[in-house]
Amino acid sequence: MSGVTLLTYVDRLAADLAGLSRVLAESLPQFTGVHILPFFTPFDGDDAGFDPVDHSRVDPRLGGWNDVRRISRDRDVTVDLIVNHVSAHSAEFVDWLDRGDASPSAGMFLTFDAVFPDGAGESEIAAFYRPRPGVPFTPYRSGDGRRRLVWTTFMPSQIDIDVRHPAGIAYLERLADALSAAGVSTVRLDAVGYAVKTPGTDSFMTEDTLVFVRQAASLIRDRGMRVLVEVHAHYSQQLAIAPLVDLVYDFATPPLLLHALGTGRVDRLAEWIGMRPDNAVTVLDTHDGIGIIDAGPGAGQRGLLSEEEMADVFARAAVATNGHSTLASVTPTWAGMPHQINATFLSVLGGDTRRMLLARAVQIFLPGEPQFYYVGLLGGEDDRERFGATGQGRDVNRHRYSPQELSAALRTPVTRGQLALAELRRHPAFDGRFVWTSPDAGSLQLSWTNGSRHARLDARFDRPGFEIHVDGAPYPIVE
Numbered sequence: 519m520s521g522v523t524l525l526t527y528v529d530r531l532a533a534d535l536a537g538l539s540r541v542l543a544e545s546l547p548q549f550t551g552v553h554i555l556p557f558f559t560p561f562d563g564d565d566a567g568f569d570p571v572d573h574s575r576v577d578p579r580l581g582g583w584n585d586v587r588r589i590s591r592d593r594d595v596t597v598d599l600i601v602n603h604v605s606a607h608s609a610e611f612v613d614w615l616d617r618g619d620a621s622p623s624a625g626m627f628l629t630f631d632a633v634f635p636d637g638a639g640e641s642e643i644a645a646f647y648r649p650r651p652g653v654p655f656t657p658y659r660s661g662d663g664r665r666r667l668v669w670t671t672f673m674p675s676q677i678d679i680d681v682r683h684p685a686g687i688a689y690l691e692r693l694a695d696a697l698s699a700a701g702v703s704t705v706r707l708d709a710v711g712y713a714v715k716t717p718g719t720d721s722f723m724t725e726d727t728l729v730f731v732r733q734a735a736s737l738i739r740d741r742g743m744r745v746l747v748e749v750h751a752h753y754s755q756q757l758a759i760a761p762l763v764d765l766v767y768d769f770a771t772p773p774l775l776l777h778a779l780g781t782g783r784v785d786r787l788a789e790w791i792g793m794r795p796d797n798a799v800t801v802l803d804t805h806d807g808i809g810i811i812d813a814g815p816g817a818g819q820r821g822l823l824s825e826e827e828m829a830d831v832f833a834r835a836a837v838a839t840n841g842h843s844t845l846a847s848v849t850p851t852w853a854g855m856p857h858q859i860n861a862t863f864l865s866v867l868g869g870d871t872r873r874m875l876l877a878r879a880v881q882i883f884l885p886g887e888p889q890f891y892y893v894g895l896l897g898g899e900d901d902r903e904r905f906g907a908t909g910q911g912r913d914v915n916r917h918r919y920s921p922q923e924l925s926a927a928l929r930t931p932v933t934r935g936q937l938a939l940a941e942l943r944r945h946p947a948f949d950g951r952f953v954w955t956s957p958d959a960g961s962l963q964l965s966w967t968n969g970s971r972h973a974r975l976d977a978r979f980d981r982p983g984f985e986i987h988v989d990g991a992p993y994p995i996v997e
Contacts, residue, residue, distance in 0.1 A: 521550025590701030807858030
């Protein structure tokens with residue numbers, strides 16, 4: 519059955535997993551699935567749960583595996599398997615630092631020597647792609663006094679796993695077993711594009727990475743779960759990886775929508791609609807920034823957007839946010855611009871709820887599985903206070919809602935409109951055949967037909983607005 523998944527943190531929408539279950543049942547019944555962002559121990563570490571100390575254990579402040587199992591009885595549940603790294607405070611890493619080769623975790627973590635046994639020069643090290651400033655190593659001292667350079671692709675406290683070593687594979691198998699036992703239906707392989715380091719390449723989405731993706735997908739499917747892969751890269755990478763897994767993200771559509779809304783032209787968006795994979799999770803925003811790199815050039819190939827057009831998207835976002843998106847967005851080492859905009863989707867649109875609903879309508883009419891991020895759903899704008907407190911750019915889009923704020927947001931037209939769109943996506947027409955056309959340079963028509971059931975979206979970008987007809991009658995989004 520067609521439907522929409524909610525993407526949310528537990529603690530930023532509800533007090534705990536039991537509270538999230540109540541919010542879903544009582545306030546958000548339109549959602550047929552939920553992607554629960556990391557709730558492992560601890561859920562509030564250096565990277566909001568993406569640096570687990572114990573990935574196999576639910577943080578007791580949020581509940582337990584039984585709470586996850588209870589949510590899974592009523593809707594599909596997606597959970598992250600963080601394949602690239604684990605916390606420096608994890609029992610496995612602490613034991614390896616203490617006991618070295620005598621530790622059961624010996625070989626689980628990537629060191630400089632494991633990738634470069636014969637050493638490496640400047641050009642080999644500089645070739646690696648890292649989505650953060652600086653080089654991907656952090657010095658640690660082991661219990662025997664040795665100084666080790668450990669791979670840390672993201673943060674110094676996130677230690678990279680050797681996913682090809684038996685100790686690393688055993689670790690991932692243990693985590694997959696825990697997710698399967700909790701009734702999880704879909705596993706998202708987080709940061710998988712960085713998981714394999716191959717000397718002589720940039721080590722991002724290489725042929726070796728694709729081999730690992732196949733292996734990881736088999737590991738997940740053998741336990742009865744679907745595989746969702748998260749990769750921010752040139753659109754050709756999504757096309758290459760889509761046949762290997764159950765689901766990929768369509769990260770190209772959000773920047774293409776921003777381009778269309780900024781220019782009034784749909785040609786770039788239409789080009790993507792004509793080639794995008796159907797087994798995609800469609801998004802506008804996520805817990806990360808709005809990826810612009812996904813629509814741009816890369817690896818010597820043209821992009822759906824040129825570098826100049828990407829720069830224009832960033833510039834319009836800066837104007838809409840009074841410069842704040844530029845302040846919050848991070849430019850990776852050796853890159854000419856950030857790879858994502860750190861801002862809420864509504865903030866990038868200057869708070870224009872009409873254009874927000876237009877973008878959301880296009881999202882739900884595209885083939886795939888739509889996902890709404892909780893901040894976007896609730897009409898959230900940049901949380902500048904939180905960003906100021908943490909200095910983490912992505913925190914502008916990770917607001918923690920009080921019960922009173924949630925109640926108030928649910929009554930706003932922008933949220934009620936999005937909930938109406940989520941409800942519409944459950945219509946039987948969306949289980950049928952998809953057809954699209956671009957009648958002119960500024961418009962799209964997207965339609966679904968399943969027997970006698972029909973749904974059609976007429977969307978304009980030169981004069982932003984849209985109309986929806988269902989079974990021949992207008993479908994009002996906001997009363």
